[in-house]
Amino acid sequence: xxxxxxxxxxxxHGLCYVHAPTVFTDDDHGYGRVVGDGVVPDGDxxxxxxxxxNCPEGAISELQ
Amino acid sequence: MARPVVPTIATHELPIPEHRDDAWxxxxxxxxxxxxxxxxxxxxxxxxxVLKNPxxxxxxxxxxxxxxxxxxxxLAFDPPEQTRYRRILQPFxxxxxxxxxxxxLRAQVIDxxxxxxxxxxxxxxxxxxxxxxxxxxxxxxxxPLDMRDQFVEWKNAVLGLTxxxxxxxxxxxxxxxMQKAAELFMYLSGLIQKRRGQPGEDVLSxxxxxxPPDAITDEEAIGLCFLFVLAGLDTVMDxxxxxxxxxxxxxxxxxxxxxxxxxVPAATEELLRLDPPAPFxxxxxxxxxxxxxxxLPAGTRVTGYLAVANRDPDxxxxxxxxxxxxxxxxxxxFGMGVHRxxxxxxxxxxxxxxxEEWHRRVPNYYVTPGTMPKVHWPRGTIGLESLHLTLGExxxx
Numbered sequence: 001x002x003x004x005x006x007x008x009x010x011x012x013h014g015l016c017y018v019h020a021p022t023v024f025t026d027d028d029h030g031y032g033r034v035v036g037d038g039v040v041p042d043g044d045x046x047x048x049x050x051x052x053x054n055c056p057e058g059a060i061s062e063l064q
Numbered sequence: 065m066a067r068p069v070v071p072t073i074a075t076h077e078l079p080i081p082e083h084r085d086d087a088w089x090x091x092x093x094x095x096x097x098x099x100x101x102x103x104x105x106x107x108x109x110x111x112x113x114v115l116k117n118p119x120x121x122x123x124x125x126x127x128x129x130x131x132x133x134x135x136x137x138x139l140a141f142d143p144p145e146q147t148r149y150r151r152i153l154q155p156f157x158x159x160x161x162x163x164x165x166x167x168x169l170r171a172q173v174i175d176x177x178x179x180x181x182x183x184x185x186x187x188x189x190x191x192x193x194x195x196x197x198x199x200x201x202x203x204x205x206x207x208p209l210d211m212r213d214q215f216v217e218w219k220n221a222v223l224g225l226t227x228x229x230x231x232x233x234x235x236x237x238x239x240x241x242m243q244k245a246a247e248l249f250m251y252l253s254g255l256i257q258k259r260r261g262q263p264g265e266d267v268l269s270x271x272x273x274x275x276p277p278d279a280i281t282d283e284e285a286i287g288l289c290f291l292f293v294l295a296g297l298d299t300v301m302d303x304x305x306x307x308x309x310x311x312x313x314x315x316x317x318x319x320x321x322x323x324x325x326x327x328v329p330a331a332t333e334e335l336l337r338l339d340p341p342a343p344f345x346x347x348x349x350x351x352x353x354x355x356x357x358x359x360l361p362a363g364t365r366v367t368g369y370l371a372v373a374n375r376d377p378d379x380x381x382x383x384x385x386x387x388x389x390x391x392x393x394x395x396x397x398f399g400m401g402v403h404r405x406x407x408x409x410x411x412x413x414x415x416x417x418x419x420e421e422w423h424r425r426v427p428n429y430y431v432t433p434g435t436m437p438k439v440h441w442p443r444g445t446i447g448l449e450s451l452h453l454t455l456g457e458x459x460x461x
Contacts, residue, residue, distance in 0.1 A: 011404040014159055018329070029151070030158030030409060053392045056400050 001040040002063040003048060005032050009059035016060060019051040020044055038063065068357040072098040080441040084339075084371075085384055091372045096356040102365030103355070106372035108379045108396070110356050114347055114368050115401040118142050121347035121366060123403060137287040139295065143402055150406070152278045153288070156267045159409045165203065166413060172199050172209075173421045181425060181455065185432060188451040192418065193304040197297045200414055204292075206266025207255075218248040219293050252289045256282055295342075296407050300414050302341035302447030303397075305437075307419070309451055310335060310386060312431050315458070317386050322427035325420055330388045332415045333395065338386065340397035342445050343371040370396055371446070430458040 003023065005016070016024040016032040022044055024032050040048045052060045071094050078087035091097060095107025105111045114121045119142070127140030138149030155161060176196060180186040198215050202208065221244030224237070260272045260282075272285060280288070311318045321331050345368040353360050360366070374395045375383035381390075398405035405411065431437060432452035439446055 011401060012154065012158075013398065013404065014409055017159075026159055028158060028160075029154040030160075050391070054394055056394045056396055 003038045004061055004063055005034055006059045009057045013056050015054050016051040020047040023048050070098050075099050076442045081438045088372050088375055104369050105366055106369045108373040108376040111368040111373040114366055118402050120353050122350050125348035126346040136291050137284055157406050162410050170417050173417045185454045188308055188453050189305050193301040197300040204267045218244050219297055252286050256285050299341045300411050305448040305451050306339035307335035309437050322423040327388050328416055328420045333393050334388055336397040337374045337395035340370040426455055428457050429453045429455045
């Protein structure tokens with residue numbers, strides 16, 4: 001699984017980096033950012049799916 | 065296509081004071097309803113459309129009527145002006161910017177809870193929810209905590225003015241409110257003069273010391289301070305009061321939380337979902353627009369009803385249940401789109417600290433018999449006048 005954040009949709013709710021802090025982080029403004037290339041380690045799959053489902057802006061997408 | 069049925073609802077008559085869930089249920093029967101001053105957008109999709117299209121649904125036009133003496137930066141602006149203020153302010157309220165405050169604020173919460181335990185009872189609003197956010201504001205602004213009661217007085221006067229809209233408040237009260245607002249204005253002007261050009265770690269000093277292109281004028285700075293007072297104090301107070309009311313009246317949920325403090329973040333979100341303290345987000349359309357199949361002319365006032373959108377059954381299973389284990393909780397109590405609450409991370413921190421430190425020390429409490437917490441209504445925000453709690457096991461009735 002690999003994820004990306006659409007920065008035009010993200011408004012900085014900050015839930016992704018709370019739910020899955022190894023895959024998402026915050027920038028200086030509190031917006032979410034993907035750590036590295038966005039490839040999700042197997043152990044973080046549930047946390048990332050949770051983050052994806054809970055983003056109020058629908059800004060996180062799963063890449064092929 | 066058949067014309068959609070748009071119910072007409074007299075919001076002033078809704079049973080919000082004692083039965084707010086019933087009021088939200090009535091409003092949730094259609095995604096769009098006609099109300100006194102325009103339309104209520106209540107379906108989550110409809111609210112999303114309104115909040116995510118600021119060029120069609122304008123905040124600037126909607127806040128014109130508030131009659132604030134200073135520009136409410138950036139709340140009452142649309143992009144691109146709004147974007148500038150937002151970019152300047154956001155770094156001060158990001159999770160990593162507020163994290164260093166946590167230990168100090170936690171100690172302050174504990175200092176407020178200890179005397180309540182000693183008394184065995186409290187008015188949660190007056191003794192904790194109403195004062196802690198003011199202390200947070202003073203801490204952020206580098207002001208002494210002993211100014212707290214003065215700020216509470218100023219804040220209540222200013223909020224009283226905007227809540228009454230100038231129309232219903234009696235003359236003496238309105239005059240006193242104006243007087244207090246003027247005092248606050250003078251105090252903030254003086255503070256800004258004093259802080260400008262001086263180094264300082266507090267948010268105000270840092271904002272005032274920004275260089276071009278982000279430098280802000282004195283007038284903008286006062287607007288900003290007013291905004292923090294208007295948007296940052298009673299919102300947290302009301303969210304805490306309404307959340308604690310639900311817990312005080314629900315033994316099972318209260319016990320679940322007190323027995324497992326790791327649930328505090330999820331419980332905070334769930335209580336926020338049910339009781340957004342600022343549940344009405346006003347916008348005014350800039351041109352003809354279609355919402356839920358209804359064509360609205362330019363200049364139509366459309367208000368996003370967040371508490372109803374947060375109970376949309378298409379988004380939330382069993383939306384009226386309190387559930388600390390929702391796999392998805394995409395509530396929009398902090399709004400969404402460009403105006404999403406700037407202080408949401410700070411508000412969450414404040415709520416986490418109160419719920420955690422309270423339940424660590426006070427696992428049992430109940431609404432004091434003979435008292436009835438009531439939501440003030442009609443008003444632009446939702447909150448309790450008082451919440452009298454007795455600490456300990458509730459005696460069998």
